[in-house]
Amino acid sequence: MDACYQIDDTSQIISPGMxxxxxxxxxxxxxxxxxxGDPARLRxxxxxxxxxxxxxLELSLGIVKHKAATFAEAEMLAEAGVKDICLAYNLxxxxxxxxxxxxxRWPDVSLQVTADHPTPIEQLGEAMTAAGxxxxxxxxxxxxxxxxxxxxxxxxxxxxxxxxxxxxxxxAGLHVYDGQNHQVxxxxxxxxxxxxxxxxxxxxxxxxxxxxxxxxxxxxxxGSFPIFAKIDDPDIEVCPGTCVLHDVGYGELxxxxxxxxxxxxxxxxxxxxxxxxxxxxxxxKAIASDPAMENRCRFPDLPDAxxxxxxxxxxxxxxxxxxxxxxxxxxxxxPRHVCPTSALHKSVTVVSGGKVVDHWNVAARDRFIxx
Amino acid sequence: MDACYQIDDTSQIISPGMxxxxxxxxxxxxxxxxxxGDPARLRxxxxxxxxxxxxxLELSLGIVKHKAATFAEAEMLAEAGVKDICLAYNLxxxxxxxxxxxxxRWPDVSLQVTADHPTPIEQLGEAMTAAGxxxxxxxxxxxxxxxxxxxxxxxxxxxxxxxxxxxxxxxAGLHVYDGQNHQVxxxxxxxxxxxxxxxxxxxxxxxxxxxxxxxxxxxxxxGSFPIFAKIDDPDIEVCPGTCVLHDVGYGELxxxxxxxxxxxxxxxxxxxxxxxxxxxxxxxKAIASDPAMENRCRFPDLPDAxxxxxxxxxxxxxxxxxxxxxxxxxxxxxPRHVCPTSALHKSVTVVSGGKVVDHWNVAARDRFIxx
Numbered sequence: 062m063d064a065c066y067q068i069d070d071t072s073q074i075i076s077p078g079m080x081x082x083x084x085x086x087x088x089x090x091x092x093x094x095x096x097x098g099d100p101a102r103l104r105x106x107x108x109x110x111x112x113x114x115x116x117x118l119e120l121s122l123g124i125v126k127h128k129a130a131t132f133a134e135a136e137m138l139a140e141a142g143v144k145d146i147c148l149a150y151n152l153x154x155x156x157x158x159x160x161x162x163x164x165x166r167w168p169d170v171s172l173q174v175t176a177d178h179p180t181p182i183e184q185l186g187e188a189m190t191a192a193g194x195x196x197x198x199x200x201x202x203x204x205x206x207x208x209x210x211x212x213x214x215x216x217x218x219x220x221x222x223x224x225x226x227x228x229x230x231x232x233a234g235l236h237v238y239d240g241q242n243h244q245v246x247x248x249x250x251x252x253x254x255x256x257x258x259x260x261x262x263x264x265x266x267x268x269x270x271x272x273x274x275x276x277x278x279x280x281x282x283x284g285s286f287p288i289f290a291k292i293d294d295p296d297i298e299v300c301p302g303t304c305v306l307h308d309v310g311y312g313e314l315x316x317x318x319x320x321x322x323x324x325x326x327x328x329x330x331x332x333x334x335x336x337x338x339x340x341x342x343x344x345x346k347a348i349a350s351d352p353a354m355e356n357r358c359r360f361p362d363l364p365d366a367x368x369x370x371x372x373x374x375x376x377x378x379x380x381x382x383x384x385x386x387x388x389x390x391x392x393x394x395x396p397r398h399v400c401p402t403s404a405l406h407k408s409v410t411v412v413s414g415g416k417v418v419d420h421w422n423v424a425a426r427d428r429f430i431x432x
Numbered sequence: 433m434d435a436c437y438q439i440d441d442t443s444q445i446i447s448p449g450m451x452x453x454x455x456x457x458x459x460x461x462x463x464x465x466x467x468x469g470d471p472a473r474l475r476x477x478x479x480x481x482x483x484x485x486x487x488x489l490e491l492s493l494g495i496v497k498h499k500a501a502t503f504a505e506a507e508m509l510a511e512a513g514v515k516d517i518c519l520a521y522n523l524x525x526x527x528x529x530x531x532x533x534x535x536x537r538w539p540d541v542s543l544q545v546t547a548d549h550p551t552p553i554e555q556l557g558e559a560m561t562a563a564g565x566x567x568x569x570x571x572x573x574x575x576x577x578x579x580x581x582x583x584x585x586x587x588x589x590x591x592x593x594x595x596x597x598x599x600x601x602x603x604a605g606l607h608v609y610d611g612q613n614h615q616v617x618x619x620x621x622x623x624x625x626x627x628x629x630x631x632x633x634x635x636x637x638x639x640x641x642x643x644x645x646x647x648x649x650x651x652x653x654x655g656s657f658p659i660f661a662k663i664d665d666p667d668i669e670v671c672p673g674t675c676v677l678h679d680v681g682y683g684e685l686x687x688x689x690x691x692x693x694x695x696x697x698x699x700x701x702x703x704x705x706x707x708x709x710x711x712x713x714x715x716x717k718a719i720a721s722d723p724a725m726e727n728r729c730r731f732p733d734l735p736d737a738x739x740x741x742x743x744x745x746x747x748x749x750x751x752x753x754x755x756x757x758x759x760x761x762x763x764x765x766x767p768r769h770v771c772p773t774s775a776l777h778k779s780v781t782v783v784s785g786g787k788v789v790d791h792w793n794v795a796a797r798d799r800f801i802x803x
Contacts, residue, residue, distance in 0.1 A: 075526050075800060108744060130745045150745065151702040153713075153760040155446050177703055178759045201703075208746050209703035209711055240743070331522040332548055332572075332580035340580055342524075346775050347799075350722040351742070371722070372611070373479060373771055374501045374521065375579050388549045389524040400744055404717050404776075407798040427778040428718075429446060 062362050066325065066393055067415040074417070076329045077347035079406045080393070081306075081421065083413040085323035086115065089305055090122055092320060097290035097299055100124045104147060104279060106302030107134050109400045110324070111425035112409070115305065116141040128279070128300050129425075132159045136432050137425040139167045147173045147279050149236055149300075151201060151209055153181050157188050162432050164194040173279070175201040175236045177210045182224055189229030197233035198224045199279060202264070204257045206241040213264040218271065225273055234277035234296070237261050242285045247317045254281070254288040262294075284315050308399035309359045310352065324403060325393040326358065327410075328376070330386050337383045339366070343394060344374035349401035358394040433733050437696065437764055438786040445788070447700045448718035450777045451764070452677075452792065454784040456694035457486065460676055461493055463691060468661035468670055471495045475518060475650060477673035478505050480771045481695070482796035483780070486676065487512040499650070499671050500796075503530045507803050508796040510538045518544045518650050520607055520671075522572060522580055524552050528559045533803050535565040544650070546572040546607045548581045553595055560600030568604035569595045570650060573635070575628045577612040584635040589642065596644055605648035605667070608632050613656045618688045625652070625659040633665075655686050679770035680730045681723065695774060696764040697729065698781075699747070701757050708754045710737070714765060715745035720772035729765035 065085055074080070094100045100123035107116060108130045116127065116138060126145045129135040135148045152160055152174055163172060176182050176198050189196050200221045203210035211217040225232035239257050244250040258280075265275045279298050281289040286299035303311045307320040326348055332340040348357055355368045357376075366378040396402040403409070404426045411419035424430070436456060445451070465471045471494035478487060479501045487498065487509060497516045500506040506519045523531055523545055534543055547553050547569050560567050571592045574581035582588040596603035610628050615621035629651075636646045650669050652660040657670035674682045678691040697719055703711040719728055726739045728747075737749040767773040774780070775797045782790035795801070 071525075073526060075530075078799075150713075151759060153702055154442075154700045154762070155444060159446075177705075181759050184760070203705050206741075207705050207709060208741060208743070208748050209705055329525045331524055334548075334574050334578050334580055338578060342521075345720075345722045346772055349716075350720070350772070351716045351725075354722075370577075370579060372579070377579050388522065388552050389555070391525070401717055401721070407800065428449075429778065 062393060065321065066361070068412050068417070069415040070417070071327060071391055074327055074410055076327050076391070077343050078327050079403060079409040080325050080327055081409045081411045082323050082325070083411050083418065085321045086306065087118065089307060089320045089323055090119060093301055093304060094122060094124070096287045102290060102297070102299060104128050104298040104300045105305060106130070106300055107138060107425065109302045109305050110403050111137065111423045112421045113137055113141040113424050114419070114421045116143060126298055131425065131428060132156065132163065132432050133428050133430045134425040135163065135172065136430045139170050144169060145171045147199070149175050149238065149279065151175055151177055151181060152185060157181070157184050159432050160185065160196055161188050161192045161194065164189070164196055165192065166432060171197065173197040173199050173233050175199045176224065177201040177220070179220065179223060182220070182227055182230065186227035186229040195229055195231055197231045199234050199236040200224060201236045202261060204237055204239045204241070204260070206239070208240070210236070213260040217264055218267060221268055221273060222271070232273060234275050234279065235261060235265065237278060237280040238282060239280070239285050240282055243314050245314060245316065250284060251288050254285045258289070258292060283311055283318070287318070303400060306399045306403070309395050309397040322395045322399070324399050324409070325395050326402070328392055328394055330388050330390045333383065333387060334377070337379050337381070339378050339380060339383050339386045341376045341378070341392070342374060343376040344372050346373045347405055348394065348396050349398040349405070351401060352397040356397050358396050360392050360394050362392055433764060436692065437732070439783050439788070440786040441788070442698060442762055445698055445781055447698050447762070448714050449698050450774060450780040451696050451698050452780045452782045453694050453696070454782050454789065456692045457677065458489065460678060460691045460694055461490060464672055464675060465493060465495070467658045473661060473668070473670060475499045475669040475671045476676060477501070477671055478509060478796065480673045480676050481774050482508065482794045483792045484508055484512040484795050485790070485792045487514060497669055502796065502799060503527065503534065503803050504799050504801045505796040506534065506543065507801045510541050515540060516542045518570070520546050520609065520650065522546055522548055522552060523556060528552070528555050530803050531556065531567055532559050532563045532565065535560070535567055536563065537803060542568065544568040544570050544604050546570045547595065548572040548591070550591065550594060553591070553598055553601065557598035557600040566600055566602055568602045570605050570607040571595060572607045573632060575608055575610045575612070575631070577610065579611070581607070584631040588635055589638060592639055592644060593642070603644060605646050605650065606632060606636065608649060608651040609653060610651070610656050611653055614685050616685060616687065621655060622659050625656045629660065629663060654682055654689070658689070674771060677770045677774070680766050680768045693766045693770070695770050695780070696766050697773070699763055699765055701759050701761045702746070704754065704758060705748070708750050708752070710749050710751060710754050710757050712747045712749070712763070713745060714747040715743055717744045718776055719765065719767050720769040720776070722772060723768040727768050729767050731763050731765050733763055
């Protein structure tokens, strides 16, 4: 194993268990800041880790703006001391009342939410007005992923105008998530991101021409944030997520990003069912299963391992080196997709300089904390 | 929606949220008992739901033997009052000390664990002896899944003898999980299960001939338990799991099993990004992603929905009826695989007769409770 993944004593670590290598995590945070030049331009997404302690590390480095997808994540951010939170999720149903409650509970926190449709905008405005509070709303733009948002164009102008005219709401800018921009080739990705920016900046100019304020443009994801950051525009806030912990998936997708996986899963062999097979305690209740079965993790110390079966608590691999392993032997696995992996764990073991130095709760894996 | 899935008032239910329809759950438990004739023959697997309240329902129906895969699940069972627990998982690493702790904490609970290799058997025996306690060990058999266990044969006899001879351990029988027997055709499945039983019963006879005791054979899964239950052998304990809640996957795989999905996910539309697209708040942090993306759930009230994109908090479907939906509209989704789905939720909303009657914690989704 690479020396950066040394753990002096694993005997007390329950497996399967997530390990955060704190030195690597801090390196990733520093690289993230270097790529944008100024921590004030960053708005990292906490869904990747859902941990208060990582937020506090980020705050200590000057990263004061943060992004969330759920109210539990937003509450975790507020509890960790964040004063500027973008809940990049269109509110419907009980989430409208939760937004009111959040504004009342943390009146000194700037909370921006997103919207792309008149009905929730109307409901949100009515709820805020009834409660005597206000909330900032970003217009959610569809830049090509076709998941949420309006395409830049006349309907987007009209909806932004509606937000600005709705009592209880403050038109606070644009939300530009471009998850579709995951071209492996950096030049191709840059071209695609700049095309998105061209459309978005034209829309922004038009909104301003019509007398509207567009104070911020919350833009980009791990693959595109360095490109958005290079655009000379003080209103752009960039939103990396995965690279805080990094993983195999984004490592392969974005070879230009020099982050190091900082969250691995400690797993043990529990059976050797055949001469070429090893069974690990690494089921899909402990490591994310949105990638294909054969691609859910990589073992740096067993690169030829080929997953042939995974169940809830078991991962069976084939390897030419299977005979070197027996029950109880340990390996570290790098998840292909770390964000849904961390959400599977109640807490993580934190290692620095080879020593276990802490345990952190994955606080926001619960979808409801108190709001 | 089918009347059995009526919820009178959903306005306070946060989405995505798991709903347990208690009347259907109780029907499933009754059907499970009917299929085996006597609740004493059952040893259902709690990994499907991980909830104390379901265990207490089962206990009230006379189901006194239970099965678990993790120490958190076993602890939840013991806390719920279960006195006979099979932890069907081969112990390595810190789990050996956890077994000692468990035996000390609940000395009146019969705990059986599984083993398939000399090294952990030796370690477990030493740990138990040092602590002055004993533990029952089932020999884990490989009946064709090639995941864990030894094939019935001479090596299995030798290892069972080793268990019996190891101080601190009590040879307690055989563990026969046959997850490979998922033939859709019942006759084919029955033939395969009876072939497994033929090998296992021959092994059992041989062990007895050699003077060993084989007090129990813990056998089968949801697809095979009715077949094992029909075998006239008082030592067989059958282990359905999924059918307690049931899901789309086992509904299609086992058409002979007349259970009804009792755990659904309430989801809301958050966007309509295009004339034929609906985006639900149903990402793979709320519904299991081990099935293929297009197969992760079924909407009974939108049968033509075809999933085209799923991310952590979003499910985008195409439907010819998309124009009938707008943000805030609700649907219920039946998970394809309910077991890893319930593990994604901290708690569930319990509905009976259309009313919300309770909230249950998914207690054992945490991998560590106190042992």
